Amino acid sequence: MAEKDSKVAHDGAGHRARLRQKLADSGGESLHDHELIEYLLALAIPRRDTKPLAKALLREFGGIGRLMAADWAQIARVPGMGDTSIAAIKIVQATALRMLRNEVAAQxxxxxxxxxxxxxxxxxxxxxxxxxxxxxxxxxxxxxxxxxxxxxxxxxxxxxxxxxxxxxxxxxxxxxxxxxxxxxxxxxxxxxxxxxxxxxxxxxxxxxxxxxxxxxxxxxxxxxxxxxxxx
Known part of the structure; x- marks a missing residue:
């Protein structure tokens, strides 16, 4: 069992390394929506396979835009989502909106x-x-x-x-x-x-x-x- 768990952890680390390399090479253009959310969640909950959770979130909210716009309580209703992982999503949304708002305010x-x-x-x-x-x-x-x-x-x-x-x-x-x-x-x-x-x-x-x-x-x-x- 320990050997199997070690192999799963190794495979997960390898998968995340591949996502990270795709991000470094393309700036995210080559990543699917679920991969963007998967990697973001992996930063918040690093010892878990976050691909199923990312796909569940996109399925629940109907896309990445609606996921980012969902409030804390709505995201919390999705099984597997805790405060740390919700915060990761909301801080990305807040950062993007701040950048866009600052551009509007500058002129x-x-x-x-x-x-x-x-x-x-x-x-x-x-x-x-x-x-x-x-x-x-x-x-x-x-x-x-x-x-x-x-x-x-x-x-x-x-x-x-x-x-x-x-x-x-x-x-x-x-x-x-x-x-x-x-x-x-x-x-x-x-x-x-x-x-x-x-x-x-x-x-x-x-x-x-x-x-x-x-x-x-x-x-x-x-x-x-x-x-x-x-x-």
Missing amino acids: PVLASWQALLDYLRADMAYLTVERVRVLHLNSRNMLIRDDHMGDGSVDQAAIYTREVIKRAIDLGSAALILVHNHPSGSPEPSRQDIDVTRQIIDAGKRLGIGVHDHIIIGTQGHVSLRAKGLL
Whole structure:
């Protein structure tokens, strides 16, 4: 039995060495999704064969994007996942989002639109509930606050005009970009999305606060209400 355990450990070490070499050679391009998660989990739980667990996670959440977006409690429900391994996944997500957010904050938002979309898609596209955020900009269109206004149900999150405008006044915002996601995957705006946006635009005009856009994020892409001529 000891000899068999030793062989399993040796095989596992050899497999991880091969993954490590593929990572070194290609920067990860040659690794499958399950191999990326497998190697990440191996760093957190090194004495375990993490391939079955990696595949179980991707199967449970439907892909690497939804896995990274899942919250701590959701991941913890998968057998074999403890705090250390969950932390490994969440720290990767947090690092990626920090990099993307810093890129957005480094220059005027309207001049870095693709960077903004990349950040919003990474943060919101795979969420299973609706999330509302408001981006507050100064007079030079630099991001001064990325406000997470709240989460809702699978098909609705409330955007309250009074709360958005009050927050803008408190921050001294010159302009806003409204953002929310559609867990259904389709980013097409609802009638309510359009109506609420116009209410916030009207309220902001009286105070000299502009609304540049309302962006809706989904796994199928994004929609800009301004680009669609709906503002």
